[in-house]
Amino acid sequence: MEKTNIGIIGCGIISKIYAKNLSQRFAGVRLAALADLDTDKARARAEEFPGTRVLEVDALLADPEIGIIVNLTVPAAHFSVAKRALEAGKSVYNEKPLTLSREEGHALLALAAENGLRVGSAPDTFMGAGIQTCRKLIADGVIGEPVGAQAFMLSRGVEEWHANPEFYYKPGGGPVFDMGPYYITALVALLGPVHRAFGVARKSFETRLIRSEPHRGKIIDVEIPTHVLSTLEFAKGVPATFAASFDVWGSQVPRIEIFGSEASLSVPDPNTFGGPVLLRRARTKVWEEVPLVPGFAENSRGLGVAEMADAIRAGRGHCADGALAYHVLDVMHAIHDAAAAERWAELESRCAVPGAVPEAL
């Protein structure tokens, strides 16, 4: 099979699993080169994957061998790096969030459309076997008509373990922009686009103390809300609750549940690719575990990149596409806008519901 050469820009923590999967896991892609502002980081990552070249960012963008740029930089750099990739004539796949602002996201999609290029974006976890199983259960009518949903991402933040936690407390970070993409993308993949959002947002702590190395003891000024409650109303009329927090030490609420006229569906952690998928049918008292559909149940970050490469070759649309990521970005902003204005925010964007993931990746 023809392979698309991948160039990764941004060689921090998350690049490890992308580099591993893009070099070994998928038939249609090959990890060709790595770049980072800090070339030592690219060099260190390349040592784990023999045969991978280390380039300066500009050289990687200009390299005619590279077909797709995978942008794993920090959120504040997502737009500028992706824009440069598109200007260099390459399709680009961003880590989440797509960009910081709606204007930037819109500009990327427009630039790609003008030049016949693709924009893709994480998360691709909704393409995993877990959420694909939920997608099929809903499409097959097993839960009946969806009547409601709830999603909770409650945690205590990343300064306990992440080596570079500061950006999580700046614009583009926070629980909604950092973790919301997993939850909102899963909900949109299962229930379709969102029509309007309401939010209540709070910054519980003005500062955070880093407890991880190498910045242990440093104090971060918090610039964004860290405890956010929202109501999302989907275009098909389904209401959902979504709560996201970096201020909670522990909670026993579920990750995501979808309530249907015939059954309730417990959706697995949308930050993973696997199960368990649990179903409680009408008038029963037990949750049954549903076998997963064939597909990717292990940590398959990069699946969205491989599927985008396959879709480009086949001339069809791809699953983790820019319109979906833009809609999710729009929802995240709408939650914060609604919280600030203390009234509902209507969503201007819409996106298609992604189809089933091709099995032959």
Ligand SMILES: NC(=O)c1ccc[n+]([C@@H]2O[C@H](COP(=O)([O-])OP(=O)(O)OC[C@H]3O[C@@H](n4cnc5c(N)ncnc54)[C@H](O)[C@@H]3O)[C@@H](O)[C@H]2O)c1
């Ligand atoms: N760490 C995680 O568990 C995780 C999980 C999923 C997604 N993500 C996402 O992945 C992205 C990166 O996260 P991370 O944890 O790997 O961060 P990180 O800080 O460990 O790595 C980011 C890297 O990008 C480089 N970089 C920054 N700006 C650049 C630019 N303009 N050009 C070239 N290189 C640049 C930095 O030097 C750094 O090496 C973020 O968008 C984050 O939301 C992280």
